Amino acid sequence: MTDKKEVIHTHIWHEESEDDNPFAAKRCYCSGYDVYGDLLGKISWFEYIFLLYTLEPPTPEQSRLLEGIAIILANPGPRDHSVRAAMLGGVGGSHGAASLIAALSVGAGQLGGAREVLLAMEYWQQCGCVLEKWVNIITTPPKPSRVDVWPEMEHTPGFDPHGASCPTPVKQSLNHLSTLSPKGNLSWLENNQTELEKHTDMPLALTGVIAAAFIDLDLLPAQGEMLYLLLRLPGAGAHALEQRDFGWRKYPFFRDGITLTDDPNTNPPS
Amino acid sequence: MASPKSLLEAENNWKTAMGLSFPGERVVIRGKDLFTDLKDMRWMELLLFGITGRYFSDEEIKLFEGIWVLCTSYPDPRVWNNRVASLAGTARSTATLALSGANALSEAELYGRKPDIRAYEFLVRCEKILKLEQLNLEEIVKQELNAHRAIPGYGRPIVNKDERINPLIDLLHKLNFENGIYLDLAFNIESALLTGRWRMKMNIAAPIAAIAADRGLSRNEFYNYMCLCFTGGMLPCFQDASDKMEGTFLPISCSKISYEGKNLRSW
Numbered sequence: 037m038t039d040k041k042e043v044i045h046t047h048i049w050h051e052e053s054e055d056d057n058p059f060a061a062k063r064c065y066c067s068g069y070d071v072y073g074d075l076l077g078k079i080s081w082f083e084y085i086f087l088l089y090t091l092e093p094p095t096p097e098q099s100r101l102l103e104g105i106a107i108i109l110a111n112p113g114p115r116d117h118s119v120r121a122a123m124l125g126g127v128g129g130s131h132g133a134a135s136l137i138a139a140l141s142v143g144a145g146q147l148g149g150a151r152e153v154l155l156a157m158e159y160w161q162q163c164g165c166v167l168e169k170w171v172n173i174i175t176t177p178p179k180p181s182r183v184d185v186w187p188e189m190e191h192t193p194g195f196d197p198h199g200a201s202c203p204t205p206v207k208q209s210l211n212h213l214s215t216l217s218p219k220g221n222l223s224w225l226e227n228n229q230t231e232l233e234k235h236t237d238m239p240l241a242l243t244g245v246i247a248a249a250f251i252d253l254d255l256l257p258a259q260g261e262m263l264y265l266l267l268r269l270p271g272a273g274a275h276a277l278e279q280r281d282f283g284w285r286k287y288p289f290f291r292d293g294i295t296l297t298d299d300p301n302t303n304p305p306s
Numbered sequence: 307m308a309s310p311k312s313l314l315e316a317e318n319n320w321k322t323a324m325g326l327s328f329p330g331e332r333v334v335i336r337g338k339d340l341f342t343d344l345k346d347m348r349w350m351e352l353l354l355f356g357i358t359g360r361y362f363s364d365e366e367i368k369l370f371e372g373i374w375v376l377c378t379s380y381p382d383p384r385v386w387n388n389r390v391a392s393l394a395g396t397a398r399s400t401a402t403l404a405l406s407g408a409n410a411l412s413e414a415e416l417y418g419r420k421p422d423i424r425a426y427e428f429l430v431r432c433e434k435i436l437k438l439e440q441l442n443l444e445e446i447v448k449q450e451l452n453a454h455r456a457i458p459g460y461g462r463p464i465v466n467k468d469e470r471i472n473p474l475i476d477l478l479h480k481l482n483f484e485n486g487i488y489l490d491l492a493f494n495i496e497s498a499l500l501t502g503r504w505r506m507k508m509n510i511a512a513p514i515a516a517i518a519a520d521r522g523l524s525r526n527e528f529y530n531y532m533c534l535c536f537t538g539g540m541l542p543c544f545q546d547a548s549d550k551m552e553g554t555f556l557p558i559s560c561s562k563i564s565y566e567g568k569n570l571r572s573w
Contacts, residue, residue: 043564050565058559068568078573091567133399137406182454183427185413185420185529198310238308293318296326298337 047091067091082106089259098253101216105249108209108242109264111271118143122272126279127287139272140265146189147197148243150264156194156247157257165224167231174235192236194244202229202239210245219252350374357530358523365481366521370531372477373514376470377532379412379539383547383555387411387418391540395547396555404544405537412536422532425459426515426525429488432495443498451504459492459512460499468509478517486520489513 050068051061064071067087075084079093082103086094094102112119121142125135143149162178163169174192191197210229214222225232225248229240243264250260279287325335333340335352336359344352350371354362362370379385383392387408394404413419428450435441441449450457462468478484492515496508518528547555 043562044558045564045566047565047567049563050567050570051560051563053560058561059557061560065565065570068571069573070570074573093573131400131403133403134406137403137410141410183423183525185423195308197308198313200307200309233307290318290320293320294326295319295321296323296334297321298323299326299334300337300339300343301332 048088085263086253089255089263090253095218097216097218101213101218101249101253104209104213104216105246105263106267108205108213109246109267111274112143112148112268113271114275116143116271117145117148118268119272119275122276123279123287126276127282127284129280132273132276135276136269136273139269139276143265143268143272146186146193147191148241150261151186152193152241152243153247153250153264154257154261155189156244157251157255157260159193160221160247160251161257165221167228170228170232171235174232191238194241194247195233195236195238196241197238199239199241202233206240206242206245209242210240213245213249213252217249217252219254221248221252224248354531358527360522362521365483369477369481369483369517369521372481373474373517374535374538376473376477377510377514377535379408379536381539381542381546383543385417385539386414387536388540388543391544392547392555395544396550396553398548398552401541401544401548405540408540409534409537412533418536419529419532421458421509421511422515423525423529425511426519426528428458429491429495429512429516429519430525433487433491436491443494444502447495447498447502447504457495457499457506459515460496460508461506462509466505466507468507470510471508471513474510474513483517483520486516488516488519492516 048067050065052063054060054062063073066075066084069075069087079087080099080103083094083099085106086092086098086102114120114123118139121138122135125131125138130138144151146152146155159170159173163173177189177192180186180188210222210226214226217223222245225240225245233239246264247260250263255263323337325333327333335344335356338344338355344355347355348367348371351362351367354360354367354370379388381388383389390408390411391404394400394407411418415421432443432446435446436443447457475484478489483489492508492512495512496506499506514532515528518531523531
């Protein structure tokens with residue numbers, strides 16, 4: 037027996053059950069809207085995603101911004117750490133879920149991953165569009181108040197520690213999204229990119245653009261982290277499926293790429 | 307300006323002392339041959355050797371293994387991470403996917419690895435402060451409570467008493483590991499909390515962090531050692547739900563969704 041008092045509290049979802057089965061929903065409402073009776077056929081996927089996360093319908097500008105973000109993030113490409121993780125599932129014949137779990141585990145991180153976006157959004161929350169505050173936070177990054185399972189950040193979030201200059205797709209993305217900047221953060225980023233890069237000594241990364249875009253959508257860092265994880269999965273899945281077909285023989289194995297520095301056969305104990 | 311120099315140097319070039327396999331021949335782990343040097347190791351011994359590169363005495367390995375037994379996740383599907391394993395079972399997913407999800411949950415704020423490493427960090431910090439005689443124990447405890455409203459390793463969300471402490475103390479007695487700088491400190495902190503007005507008892511994170519520190523594990527080594535500890539309780543939950551009729555693990559009817567959002571409206 038279920039404890040009568042125990043329920044799932046939610047602002048997102050309401051259900052009415054079918055008359056013949058309390059475990060089957062007749063109507064499902066998302067933030068008050070009948071999903072299958074009203075929204076289906078009327079709204080785009082991005083409008084629905086926005087509604088799910090913010091509980092309000094987006095303006096046309098917000099919807100286009102989210103759609104732009106989703107296209108930019110949909111496929112990080114086969115060199116990306118998270119997509120490589122997914123493809124390793126494909127080449128070895130692992131399950132679809134295994135490839136996506138692998139992509140999420142790797143793509144959650146602080147270099148190019150969702151945690152970096154979360155931290156960059158926290159920087160935005162602290163600095164807004166005030167250059168002086170950005171310079172301060174870049175030169176004196178905040179330390180976490182408590183130890184965590186996450187390692188310490190090794191670079192300014194939103195910038196690329198291995199970059200030579202800002203890559204063209206990052207510039208193109210910023211350029212496009214800044215035309216849809218409801219709160220002006222993306223436009224400010226575009227105008228101040230050079231100055232910020234001078235202080236970080238690193239070029240702007242895609243994570244920095246996306247963080248600004250999520251802030252423009254009024255999302256919280258935890259919401260941005262979640263959406264970033266979610267919106268990068270399509271490419272991971274597609275590449276995993278493709279590599280399953282190619283097979284492991286055609287996938288890099290780095291046969292000669294690893295050097296063992298303490299091989300007992302070449303370094304016998306003295 | 308940053309540059310890709312480090313990436314260019316590392317392309318197809320990874321130098322490691324951790325190990326490598328030579329298919330059809332041999333396997334090296336941290337400079338030792340798995341099939342000759344390490345073949346008689348216990349699994350816990352191999353795990354700790356892989357994490358730390360160090361050897362531990364038989365008694366220490368019994369202690370580390372004993373901690374895994376006492377601190378595993380109980381086969382109680384009410385516990386959040388175990389419930390993931392049960393849900394995977396009832397939804398007819400696989401055991402490995404069940405463990406992936408359930409283990410991923412296990413570095414939570416409320417339980418698992420985050421409290422573990424925070425307890426470790428608190429004990430080490432506490433010991434340093436006491437050594438420098440900057441503050442006494444009561445003052446440290448007050449300061450920590452003012453900063454975080456909690457002492458890592460002390461108190462528990464559901465019940466104050468931790469049933470794992472006494473069996474752990476028995477194990478420590480059996481193996482003659484009753485004392486250690488950090489273990490003694492862990493008990494002294496509990497005494498300070500109980501004699502003060504806080505009435506917080508030690509939970510298992512404090513003594514196991516203390517034991518790890520006393521046995522020379524760094525914070526990260528302790529974290530890595532504990533990563534898979536909960537697995538023991540997850541598999542029975544998965545198995546149980548897998549063995550029973552699909553979909554019957556604690557189903558939730560529509561009426562158990564308590565909607566507290568916007569009124570019904572049209573798009």
